[in-house]
Amino acid sequence: MSAFLQYLITGIARGFLFALLATGFVVIHRVTKVVNFAQGAFAVLGGFIAYSLLRAGVPHGVSEAIAVLAAAAIGLVFGAITILGNMTPVGSLITTIGLAILSEAIAMIAWGTTPLTFSGIGGPDIQVAGVFLQTQYLLLIGVSLVVLVVLWLALDRTYVGKGMTSCASNPYAARLAGINVKRMGLLSFAIGGALGGLGGVLIMPLFPLTYDGDVSLSILGFAAAIVGGLTSPGLALVGGLVFGIAEQFVAGYWSPANESAVALGILLLLLLWQARRHRSEEIA
Amino acid sequence: MRYGAAVALDGVGISVERGEMVALVGANGAGKTTLLNALSGMLVPSAGRISCSGRIAHVPEGRELFSDLNVDDNLRIGAWKATSRDPSPVYELFPQLQPLAKRRAGGLSGGEQQMVAIGRALMAKPDLLAIDELSQGLAPNIVQEISRHLVKLNLETGLAVLLVEQNARLALDLCTRAYVLETGRIVEEGPSSRLREDPAVQRAYLGGHLVS
Ligand SMILES: Nc1ncnc2c1ncn2[C@@H]1O[C@H](COP(=O)(O)OP(=O)(O)OP(=O)(O)O)[C@@H](O)[C@H]1O
Ligand SMILES: [Mg+2]
Numbered sequence: 378m379s380a381f382l383q384y385l386i387t388g389i390a391r392g393f394l395f396a397l398l399a400t401g402f403v404v405i406h407r408v409t410k411v412v413n414f415a416q417g418a419f420a421v422l423g424g425f426i427a428y429s430l431l432r433a434g435v436p437h438g439v440s441e442a443i444a445v446l447a448a449a450a451i452g453l454v455f456g457a458i459t460i461l462g463n464m465t466p467v468g469s470l471i472t473t474i475g476l477a478i479l480s481e482a483i484a485m486i487a488w489g490t491t492p493l494t495f496s497g498i499g500g501p502d503i504q505v506a507g508v509f510l511q512t513q514y515l516l517l518i519g520v521s522l523v524v525l526v527v528l529w530l531a532l533d534r535t536y537v538g539k540g541m542t543s544c545a546s547n548p549y550a551a552r553l554a555g556i557n558v559k560r561m562g563l564l565s566f567a568i569g570g571a572l573g574g575l576g577g578v579l580i581m582p583l584f585p586l587t588y589d590g591d592v593s594l595s596i597l598g599f600a601a602a603i604v605g606g607l608t609s610p611g612l613a614l615v616g617g618l619v620f621g622i623a624e625q626f627v628a629g630y631w632s633p634a635n636e637s638a639v640a641l642g643i644l645l646l647l648l649l650w651q652a653r654r655h656r657s658e659e660i661a
Numbered sequence: 662m663r664y665g666a667a668v669a670l671d672g673v674g675i676s677v678e679r680g681e682m683v684a685l686v687g688a689n690g691a692g693k694t695t696l697l698n699a700l701s702g703m704l705v706p707s708a709g710r711i712s713c714s715g716r717i718a719h720v721p722e723g724r725e726l727f728s729d730l731n732v733d734d735n736l737r738i739g740a741w742k743a744t745s746r747d748p749s750p751v752y753e754l755f756p757q758l759q760p761l762a763k764r765r766a767g768g769l770s771g772g773e774q775q776m777v778a779i780g781r782a783l784m785a786k787p788d789l790l791a792i793d794e795l796s797q798g799l800a801p802n803i804v805q806e807i808s809r810h811l812v813k814l815n816l817e818t819g820l821a822v823l824l825v826e827q828n829a830r831l832a833l834d835l836c837t838r839a840y841v842l843e844t845g846r847i848v849e850e851g852p853s854s855r856l857r858e859d860p861a862v863q864r865a866y867l868g869g870h871l872v873s
Contacts, residue, residue: 536737536746539730539734539737539738540738540741542727542729542730543727543730543734543738546727546728546729546730547725547726547727547728549703549721549725550721550725550726550727551727551738552703553701553703553719553721553725554738554739554741554742554781554785555741555742555785556738556741
């Protein structure tokens with residue numbers, strides 16, 4: 378029973394990480410139609426920057442905040458490279474993959490190849506139904522939940538959020554209305570960067586990150602985003618939780634080696650289901 | 662104005678005064694859409710410059726709605742640069758849009774979409790409304806209905822209207838003055854009544870001898 382609870386809670390925490398990444402995919406896609414495969418790199422770079430700041434003696438809180446801002450800035454730069462050249466969607470996709478590879482190289486040169494971690498905010502472990510929990514789990518879940526809900530409301534309910542959505546819906550008409558479509562795209566990349574960075578700094582005390590950890594993070598974040606058709610932040614959260622919990626149960630009850638295989642299997646089914654839905658929508 | 666090596670517009674100048682309704686007619690590929698895109702700043706000229714005074718709102722060819730957003734949001738985004746985002750003036754002008762306010766714009770009929778497109782442009786509070794292909798794909802009675810609203814708006818508020826039309830007869834009937842554009846050049850200009858009688862215009866745009 379306590380093993381079950383342990384897996385469940387760890388899975389939920391991982392789920393929020395995936396949801397943060399998934400929401401990054403959603404925000405960027407909703408504004409620019411780009412699928413940004415450098416999303417996981419924001420988490421790795423953000424986490425590593427926080428790690429270095431903490432080692433340099435910068436206090437908790439400040440380090441994480443700077444790392445998130447730095448990740449937002451990296452997002453902005455990646456966005457500029459990806460969208461300012463008026464590339465085709467395929468061109469942009471390839472560019473983001475290239476940027477992910479570049480980030481891995483930079484991370485490896487700057488931080489090496491060993492997995493890195495740092496201690497989270499201290500605080501005593503708390504006991505829930507016979508399971509000891511680090512406070513960091515609660516921090517990860519609480520902060521992510523607040524950020525995701527606020528962002529979701531901002532995108533779906535506010536005027537600026539609708540203006541951002543209109544950019545992908547019809548960039549020509551958005552320009553006619555006077556919206557600066559490129560600037561909105563850059564903003565979405567900065568938000569995507571911040572979300573990734575936030576995921577990185579929150580998860581690193583619980584799960585060490587390696588320089589090349591961005592690939593699996595991007596795939597799982599993308600998988601979660603696909604649940605909401607790359608447009609719904611709410612469903613992306615659901616998707617994140619499904620993948621997080623599935624991952625921990627597979628790893629716990631079966632074998633960690635099967636984690637990615639199962640995740641990719643679920644992703645494949647989701648993609649098939651999405652394709653079917655698209656087709657029937659087109660006919661309807 | 663060029664696309665690659667092709668010159669799409671060459672030294673075109675048109676004027677629409679406050680309170681006027683002016684037509685711009687011309688065959689397919691004459692450069693009408695290019696001219697509107699240039700006027701609304703969507704295209705940058707290859708040489709020379711584009712000057713216009715007053716604020717222009719452009720109802721683009723093919724409507725170009727935000728099809729995933731609802732009617733209300735389409736209208737409100739039209740007011741991105743304006744001070745008021747209240748869409749009620751548009752619902753007053755096109756009452757049939759009111760019950761559709763929360764419907765997805767992409768799911769509306771062609772006529773309803775054209776009303777949303779015009780409404781969205783009006784939300785910018787322009788001095789000049791430039792409409793590309795008002796009648797495109799619409800039944801004559803819907804075109805009549807929308808035109809009636811436009812004329813009313815023009816008379817009541819003095820809004821200047823530039824109407825780009827394939828249907829030259831409709832355009833000449835609605836507007837007091839017209840320009841004829843051919844391969845990027847203005848070849849005719851004058852009051853609609855005179856152009857309607859012009860044999861060259863009749864041959865090219867009004868179906869020749871069928872016009873009595
Ligand atoms: N994006 C483009 N690239 C290259 N050539 C273009 C482009 N858009 C238009 N043209 C060319 O410029 C010329 C003018 O086109 P434009 O769309 O302005 O004509 P139009 O008068 O609006 O025609 P229609 O009545 O068919 O809408 C045409 O020869 C067209 O082929
Ligand atoms: Mg045209």
